[in-house]
Amino acid sequence: MSIFSRRAPEDAATSGEDRAWLESWAGGPRADFDEVEFVDDYAVLRWETDRGGFGLAYALHDGNGSVHGARRALRQRHRDHVGARYACVAVAMAATQVSNPYVPKLVACDMDEGAHQYETTWARLAAVLGQRAPYWFATLRDRDAIAAWQPGAPPAVVPACHVTNPIGAAADLAAAEPDGSPAAELCLHLVREIRARDHDAVTRHITELQENAAEGGDGAHLLLGAVPAELRHPEPAEPSEMVRRAGWLAITERRDVVAHRVADLVQRWDGGQDWHTGGFVIVDPKACAVTREWEQRLVPANHGQAPTVLEKHLLDNAHGESDVLLFDPATGVPALRRAPGTDREDIFTLCLQRLPTRSPLSALVVSGQTSWIRTEDGTVWFAPHREGWGVSWGYSGTGCHTLAQLLGALLDDISAPAMTSGANEEENGLFELLRTTPQSGATTYTRGQLEAARASS
Numbered sequence: 024m025s026i027f028s029r030r031a032p033e034d035a036a037t038s039g040e041d042r043a044w045l046e047s048w049a050g051g052p053r054a055d056f057d058e059v060e061f062v063d064d065y066a067v068l069r070w071e072t073d074r075g076g077f078g079l080a081y082a083l084h085d086g087n088g089s090v091h092g093a094r095r096a097l098r099q100r101h102r103d104h105v106g107a108r109y110a111c112v113a114v115a116m117a118a119t120q121v122s123n124p125y126v127p128k129l130v131a132c133d134m135d136e137g138a139h140q141y142e143t144t145w146a147r148l149a150a151v152l153g154q155r156a157p158y159w160f161a162t163l164r165d166r167d168a169i170a171a172w173q174p175g176a177p178p179a180v181v182p183a184c185h186v187t188n189p190i191g192a193a194a195d196l197a198a199a200e201p202d203g204s205p206a207a208e209l210c211l212h213l214v215r216e217i218r219a220r221d222h223d224a225v226t227r228h229i230t231e232l233q234e235n236a237a238e239g240g241d242g243a244h245l246l247l248g249a250v251p252a253e254l255r256h257p258e259p260a261e262p263s264e265m266v267r268r269a270g271w272l273a274i275t276e277r278r279d280v281v282a283h284r285v286a287d288l289v290q291r292w293d294g295g296q297d298w299h300t301g302g303f304v305i306v307d308p309k310a311c312a313v314t315r316e317w318e319q320r321l322v323p324a325n326h327g328q329a330p331t332v333l334e335k336h337l338l339d340n341a342h343g344e345s346d347v348l349l350f351d352p353a354t355g356v357p358a359l360r361r362a363p364g365t366d367r368e369d370i371f372t373l374c375l376q377r378l379p380t381r382s383p384l385s386a387l388v389v390s391g392q393t394s395w396i397r398t399e400d401g402t403v404w405f406a407p408h409r410e411g412w413g414v415s416w417g418y419s420g421t422g423c424h425t426l427a428q429l430l431g432a433l434l435d436d437i438s439a440p441a442m443t444s445g446a447n448e449e450e451n452g453l454f455e456l457l458r459t460t461p462q463s464g465a466t467t468y469t470r471g472q473l474e475a476a477r478a479s480s
Contacts, residue, residue, distance in 0.1 A: 044111040044133045045143045045151055048074060053153030056174050063096035066169045067112070070152055075110030079148075079156050081169065083186055086161035087116040090130045090140050098134070109134050113143065115158055118228075125231035126242045127158050145244040157248035161186050162225040168249050183221035183251040188291060190214045192284035196274070199281075205270035208262050209297075210285060215256045217292065222254045267297040275299070275332040276355075286332045294410055300333065300356060300373040301441050302410040303340065307369055310391035311465035313403055317351075317395075318370065321358055324348040333357055333373070341371060353402060354379070374405035376441045384433045387473060389416050389457075390465035394426060398437060407441035414442075417462035427454035430473060452480030 054070040054077065061067070064084040070077045078097065082088025094112050098105050113131035118124055129148060132140040149155045157172060164186050168179035184190055193210040200207035229250065235242035262270070271289075274282050275298060289295050308318040326348070330338060334348060334357045346359040351372070358372035382398035387406075389395070394406035394414050406429060408414045414429060415422030425442045431450040432439035456476040460466050468476075 043131065043138075043141050043143075044074070045077075045113070045131050045147060046141065048151060051153075054151070059170050059172065060100075061166070061170075062100045063092070065093045065096055065114075066164070066166065067093065067097065068156070068169075068172070069108070072110075072151065075106075076108050077152065078109050078112040080112055080114045081159055081164055082114065082161075083164055083166060086185065086187060088114050090114040090132045094132050094134065105134060113148070117161060118232075125228065125235045126240060127160075127232075127245070145241050149244040155244055155246045157246045159248040160225045160228060162221040163249040163251060165249065172248060178247040179249040180252050181249045183218060183225050183254070185217075185221050188217050188221075188288060189284075190217055190288065192281050193288060196281050196285050204273075205262070205266045206273045207270075209267050209270035212260075212262050213285075213289065213292070216261075219254060219256065219258065222251050225251050264297070268299060271295070271298045275336075278329040278331050282332050283335055286336065290336075296409070299376060301376040302374055302408045302413055304372050304374050304393060304405050305369050306372065306393055307391045309368070310393070311388070313388045313395050313397075313465070314390060314393065317403055320353060321349040321351055321370075324350045324357060331357070337371065337373065346371070354404070372405075374407055374441075376407050376409060377438055378404050378407060378433075380404075380437060383437055383470070384430075384473075385470050387430060387468045388465060389460060396433065407439075409441045409443060412441065412443055416457040416460045419458055423457050424449070424454055427451075427457055430457075431477060434470070434473060434477065450477060450480065452476045452478065455480075 051073045054072040057069040057071050057076070059066055059068050061083075065080045065082055065088060067078040067080045070079075078093070080088065080090070080093035082093075090112065093114050097109055097112060101108050111131055111133050113129050116128040116130060118127050126145070129143045129145060130140050131143050132138050145156070145158075154174060159169060162183045162185045163181050165179065165181040168181050171179070190213070193214050197207040197210040197214070200210075229247065232242045232247075237243075274285060286295070306314055306317070308314050324334065330348075337357050337359055338348070341359050346361055349358040349360055349370070350356075351358055354375055356373050356375070358370050360370050361368055378396065378398070380398055380400070380402065382400040382402065384396055385399045386397040387394065388397060388403070392415075394416070396404045396406050398404070406414050406426065408425065408429070412425055413422050414426035416426060417423070427450040428442050429439075430453050432442070453473065453476050456468070456473075
């Protein structure tokens, strides 16, 4: 009979034949800790019990991970021998329980085919293993510290850094830059800010867990695998906006993998709010004369080199692998044309957060789903907007208010930034003009018409 179908001890509440592995057994001899193995971004601590192997898994790519993901990784690693290695696996996750809000959650799954996941407690696990198991907060999951753990070891002391925000690439980029580099200054600030926030968060969570343990809660039945190292920059000074934007402009033009990793980090951290680019834009080149004018200035991208950060950002959010990469020489921003032969011929690109010109606004053109700004030098630009703060017209919603406020700012200063919530006072006259603008076809408003509408409020 396999280890998956062995009965529980006779003094168990039931025979255990139909019960989950961890729940069907109160424990036996003290389990022997075996090793830590790493499979598909999971660190799995293995114990050998008299009823088979048990694995406690920690995701190294996500704060929680998935018990089915860990189970699948172990089955793929050990294949026909998995039953000899593991009877059950559990994943330790961030606290979510209403009853124990500060205690990490344990989700387990037996290794036999068709098994379902189930929640258990640290007290139950300690009873089964005959010892308390360690927990690593997601901000303290240092791979080497986990690999070195042994029963009875004190908590490792590691720098706080959440597994979803690895800062190594930002530190590497800063170290390789020359003195006075804006890119280095902002990367160093990013590293320190992430460290400071993660340190504060995990320190608070450890205190809450210790309070639960002191009150006899389930937290008393686990050990801390690590505690945060001392933080010597608790409140890092933020670089000026000019330094931040200059630094990101330099980084987003780079083609190396370190810059790509730093870009991925900041997209998860703050969405790239200091990049010179803003939200995504989809353009139908057949929508109007202005869209065709913009399309004609696009040139083929250099296909003989690795993609820049911006090109990779666009490609990662692209529609298909066969899309054609282009480049707008007026803005320095890449664009993607849908692959030839597809049903649509849209072009996918990014707007700017500020227009790089001193030429005043001369007209607004709205067409399809796109708002265009024409300046007096004849150049057309996408209306600046940030991701999540799109601009629109023809209805009474947020996008229409945002475009009205943007137009008011651009009439005064063409280099005004894209709008955010509460950035400017309401532009009621411009809003009313845009609200009643037809959504179909193309509509052009001259500077004079915009100023007249603005004055009418």
